[in-house]
Amino acid sequence: MSSQPIPTRVVLLAGPSGSGKSSLAAVAGLPVLRLDDFYKEGDDPTLPLVAGTADIDWDSPLSWDADAAVAAIEELCRSGRTEVPVYDIATSARVDRERLDIERTPLFVAEGIFAAEIVARCQELGVLADALCLRGRPSTTFRRRLLRDLKEGRKSVPFLLRRGWRLMRAERAIVARQTALGAHPCAKEEALGRLAAAAAGRCRTPAAR
Numbered sequence: 001m002s003s004q005p006i007p008t009r010v011v012l013l014a015g016p017s018g019s020g021k022s023s024l025a026a027v028a029g030l031p032v033l034r035l036d037d038f039y040k041e042g043d044d045p046t047l048p049l050v051a052g053t054a055d056i057d058w059d060s061p062l063s064w065d066a067d068a069a070v071a072a073i074e075e076l077c078r079s080g081r082t083e084v085p086v087y088d089i090a091t092s093a094r095v096d097r098e099r100l101d102i103e104r105t106p107l108f109v110a111e112g113i114f115a116a117e118i119v120a121r122c123q124e125l126g127v128l129a130d131a132l133c134l135r136g137r138p139s140t141t142f143r144r145r146l147l148r149d150l151k152e153g154r155k156s157v158p159f160l161l162r163r164g165w166r167l168m169r170a171e172r173a174i175v176a177r178q179t180a181l182g183a184h185p186c187a188k189e190e191a192l193g194r195l196a197a198a199a200a201g202r203c204r205t206p207a208a209r
Contacts, residue, residue: 008077009107010127011198013191014115014183015134016174017059017167018145021111024134024188028109028195031102033076035112037085038069042092050166055159056092059167064114070121072100073110077127080104089154107199119182129198132191133183138171 011030013021025032040047040063048062049055057063068085075082080103086096102108107129115131122128142164149160167174179185186194 004078006077006126007104007106008080008102008127009129009198010073010077010122011107011109011129011195012115012119012122012131012183013109013111013134014113014132014178016141016171017113018141018148019134019136020144020188021113021115021134024191025109025111028192030195030199031100031105031108033072033084033100033108033110035064035069035110035115036089037087037094038065038072038112039063039087039089039092040065041094053162055162059113059163061114061117064117066114066118066121069110069112069114070118070125073118073122074125074127076100076102076108077125090152106201109195116178116181116183123182130194131183132194133175133178133185134188134191135175135185136187138168141171142168 010033013025015021022034039058042056046062048057048060050057072082072084081099081101083097084100085094086098087093088095116133119128119131122131145167146160146164149155149164150157154160155163175185184194
């Protein structure tokens with residue numbers, strides 16, 4: 001590993017699907033790395049299934065390429081640029097690759113439902129500024145998620161309804177898990193405050209779990 005100083009740090013923004021991560025990242029005024037673009041493709045034989053069904057479990061970390069995500073984060077922190085996949089959720093496929101250049105910005109946001117899974121790894125690499133888990137009412141998250149997924153045509157309506165009910169019932173457990181992994185649970189206003197603090201150099205790196 002290079003001994004050169006790392007000029008940039010990352011805030012990992014986690015939370016249940018539909019909790020408002022992308023919206024918050026968009027208004028934070030910082031460069032954003034979309035961690036959902038590191039999903040595995042639909043024909044990957046390692047994809048997990050929802051227990052007792054034929055549905056792919058896209059909410060399992062096993063459906064996501066954590067190694068590639070961490071490598072992209074480290075490269076962004078060290079060089080300010082990296083190449084990332086462009087993922088189409090509707091077709092479960094990587095449809096392109098693009099260059100992400102954040103120049104010498106001292107802070108950026110990496111957001112996605114699996115962001116908490118890599119808190120410890122980013123901390124070990126010395127690139128972590130903060131880790132947050134957005135939380136809210138499960139019923140509100142359910143409505144927001146369903147409206148978004150229907151509008152974007154992400155999957156079939158029956159699949160989205162099955163997934164939605166399952167995630168609504170599991171939401172508190174999802175937040176608890178992400179908190180245990182090192183992400184600080186908070187609502188939008190507190191998250192914005194912590195992002196501002198990190199941008200000002202007042203990092204609140206969570207303890208390794």
